[in-house]
Amino acid sequence: MIGNFPYVAVVIFIGLGIYTLMFKKNLIKIAIGVVLIENGVNLFLITLGYRKGAIAPIYTQAPSGQAMVLPTPQALTLTSIVIGIATTALILSVAMMIYKHYGTLDTDQVRRLRG
Amino acid sequence: MLGLLETGSGFWSAIIWIVVVLVIGSIVIYIRNKGEDSYKKNTEQDKPFISGNPEKSKEESHLGASHIYWGFTEALKGYYNPLVKMHTGNINDYSGWIIVITVIILIMVGVSG
Amino acid sequence: MNLSNHIPILIVAIPLLAAFLVPLIGRINKKATGTLTTLALSVSLILTITLAVKILTVGPQAYVFGATSPSLTLPSGLKFPIRIMFQIDAMGIFMGLITAVVSFVGAVYSLVFMKQHSGLDKYYSLLLLLTVGMFGMEFTGDMFNFFVFLEIASIASVALISFRGIDLGEPAEAGFKYMVVSSISALMVLFAVGIFYGQYDILNFAAIASVIKYSQLDKIALGLLIPVLAMKAGAVPMHMWTPDAYSEAPAPITMMLVATSQASLYALFRVVFSLYNISLNALTVGWIIIIFGLLSMFIGVTMAIIQKDIKRLMAYHAVSQTGYMFLGVGVGLAVLANPVALNQYGITAMEGGIFHIMNHAMYKGLLFLTAGALFFRTGTKNLDKMGGLAHSMKYTTIFFIIGAAAIAGLPPFNGFASKLLIYESVYKFNPLLSIIAMVVSILTLASFVKVFHSAFLGPKLPQFKEVKEVPRSMVFAMAVLSCIIIFFGLFPDLIVKNLVHPAVMSLIEQLQYTGTVLGGM
Incomplete structure (x- = not known):
């Protein structure tokens, strides 16, 4: 039961992110919503590789017979975090440009393109 | 034959289509060139007829994009x-x-x- | 070392290297950046054509990174592949050819079109990265690698969409919207990758395809992948970002964005056909894709008719045309489990849908370029303010007529050939679908008649007295696409037989796809 706890956290993270994206009206908060979903997915990936009582997957220092956590999900998560930083930085800088021209960050105002 | 595309229930060939269009087109042009007897040059037949309204200048007569298909969008409101x-x-x-x-x-x- | 074995990686590596060289070169000589970009993309184009010839004569190619030999997919007797690899079959190279042509033409067009903008080194750098992202999405054989290339393409395209955001608000707004929706889609893809990895401990497309069980978790992964990839392709009702992004990006970038969304469409077909194939419930998923197609076709074209912004109008048409691809391929998928119907009309429907991808990239690219040419000379995208431009822009007018006739499906242009294939095969599946497709085609013609009338016809307007034809390199870029359109229109059978049919078969036959990596299993 306690082993499933990270998955519950994943669902909460993604659910909060989706809620933020759908109902929060501030562009910065929308950026935070994207980051929340991203953290949920990263947590999901890293949990997949977890084995109970296992050690870090470093072959040279491992005692023989000891279980190791899976290294691949960690590599995936690391890549995903790096990409996430690029995404977040881009979203925030574009939000900055929007603020410069529109003078507001309210999603109800930032909709000159419609119809 | 080159350009013959099988569609499952028939075929399509652009080359044949172009040949047919050229043949029909040349017939149409031939008929058109025979002319119309009742047409006389430099009479009121040359002038546009806008239901009796005066003719606008060329620059003003251009129809903007918003006016096109007005009836279509109005009907499908x-x-x-x-x-x-x-x-x-x-x-x-x-x-x-x-x-x-x-x-x-x-x-x-x-x-x- | 035989260099011809390394063509798959060179196609991606050359633009990638150039992308990081361009800012350096820009420090020394501003003008050389565009030339370098064009050069790199032309090399990529030539290599793609070489690879296409090889794949269509020899068979699918796998390229393994970091192995002693690039074709060593299963090192030291392992049962499953552990290394990242490119796996390119007829379908992948079909999309690769589109990307190569479109990005090359886009770079040539940008040379003059973007001249008066500052920060051109960054522009070209991003353009090259966008190309890399597209090639990667189409060539990769690894799920996580696909996610990475998807993100590269999204980030590069967002930066390019909001490229004019320094001076204007709207491009920034469009970029923001596109970034948010594409981040959601990329994260859902990553979540699906996690589900696959958790079940099968592998990330390779072919290896997952060979063991996939269609368990409850696989269904969740499928249910996440279909909508987000369809969204990236611009399916209604998740299409709202398309008109925003397409209308605010610079014209050559819009053309490349069309190709990017088609790369996502390709990924959707890859997932449904190569990954799941007959293990999924083909009828349900097929109808989901058909309904996406119907909605996209109809709502796209009706929204296009009422638009006043020329690029927004064309963007809605892009949504509408994507619907045809969904329709054709969806019908093929719906009858996948039924070999009789598949042979009778399913394969033809898919040929129509896949052929339409290439046709659409060419004529929609051409139309966006003509819209860019109008913007370049008149400085407006508003159709109400245009008029009489055929007097002064003769070449652009001719190119527009070619593009508009092709998109409306008028013979003898290429749009007609692919639409005919779709009509006649879909009619046997369900006549109503075929009739809706024809109505949409008529409405398409109607709305392009509107554009043609209001932009090109009419008297020469006083404010456009000084307007001239666009410079030669832009005319060249549009002429290349026009020639491709006319060639495809005149000889559709050559393309369908040699390019499209192998692509369709490589989608349908799952064993051929997995066999490239796992050997004859």
Whole structure:
């Protein structure tokens, strides 16, 4: 039961992110919503590789017979975090440009393109 | 033959089509060149007729894009008004649609087995 | 070392290297950046054509990174592949050819079109990265690698969409919207990758395809992948970002964005056909895709008719045309489990849908370029303010007529050939679908008649007295696409037989796809 706890956290993270994206009206908060979903997915990936009582997957220092956590999900998560930083930085800088021209960050105002 | 595309219930060949168009077109041009007897040059027949209204200058007579298909959009108002309203341009709605469709498809795929 | 074995990686590596060289070169000589970009993309184009010839004569190719030999997919007797690899079959190279042509033409067009903008080194750098992202999405044989290339393409395209955001608000707004929706889609893809990895401990497309069980978790992964990839392709009702992004990006970038969304469409077909194939409930998923197609076709074209902004109008047409691809391929998928119907009309429907991808990239690219040419000379995208431009922009007018006739499906242009294939095969599946497709085609013609009338016809307007034809390199870029359109229109059978049919078969036959990596299993 306690082993499933990270998955519950994943669902909460993604659910909060989706809620933020759908109902929060501030562009910065929308950026935070994207980051929340991203953290949920990263947590999901890293949990997949977890084995109970296992050690870090470093072959040279491992005692023989000891279980190791899976290294691949960690590599995936690391890549995903790096990409996430690029995404977040881009979203925030574009939000900055929007603020410069529109003078507001309210999603109800930032909709000159419609119809 | 080159250019023959099988469509399952027939075929399509652009080359044949062009040949046919050229043949028909040359017949049409031939008939057109025979001329119309009742036409006289430099009479009122040459002038445009706008239901008795005076003719506008050329620069003013251009029809803007908004006026084209006015009747079409006016007749389909009941369809267009909700549709245009749906395109709010609000980012919350954009992500909302994605989530809603994802949920619908998850249910459809899950139920269908 | 035989260099011809390394063509798959060179196609991606050359633009990638150039992308990081361009800012350096820009420090020394501003003008050399565009030339370098064009050069890199032309090398990529030539290599793609070489690879296409090889794949269509020899068979699918796998390229393994970091192995002693690039074709060593299963090192030291392992049962499953552990290394990242490119796996390119007829369908992948079909999309690769589109990307190569479109990005090359886009770079040539940008040379003059973007001249008066500052920060051109960054522009070209991003353009090259966008090309890399597209090639990667189409060539990769690894799920996580696909996610990475998807993100590269999204980030590069967002930066390019909001490229004019320094001076204007709207491009920034469009970029923001596109970034948010594409981040959601990329994260859902990553979640699906996690589900696959958790079940099968592998990330390779072919290896997952060979063991996939269609368990409850696989269904969830499928239910996540279909909508987000369809969204990236611009399917209604998740299409709202398309008109925003397409209308605010610079014209050559819009053309490349069309190709990017088609790369996502390709990924959707890859997932449904190569990954799941007959293990999924083909009828349900097929109808989901058909309904996406119907909605996209109809709502796209009706929204296009009422638009006043020329690029927004064309963007709605892009949504509408994507519907044809969904329709054709969806019908093929719906009858996948039924070999009789598949042979009778399913394969033809898919040929129509896949052929339409290439046709659409060419004529929609051409139309966006003509819209860019009008913007370049008149400085407006508003159709109400245009008029009489055929007097002064003769070449652009001719190119527009070619593009508009092709998109409306008028013979003898290429749009007609692919639409005919779709009509006649879909009619046997369900006549109503075929009739809706024809109505949409008529409405398409109607709305392009509107554009043609209001932009090109009419008297010469006083404010456009000084307007001239666009410079030669832009005319060249549009002429290349026009020639491709006319060639495809005159000899559709050559393309369908040699390019499209192998692509369709490589989608349908799952064993051929997995066999490239796992050997004859």
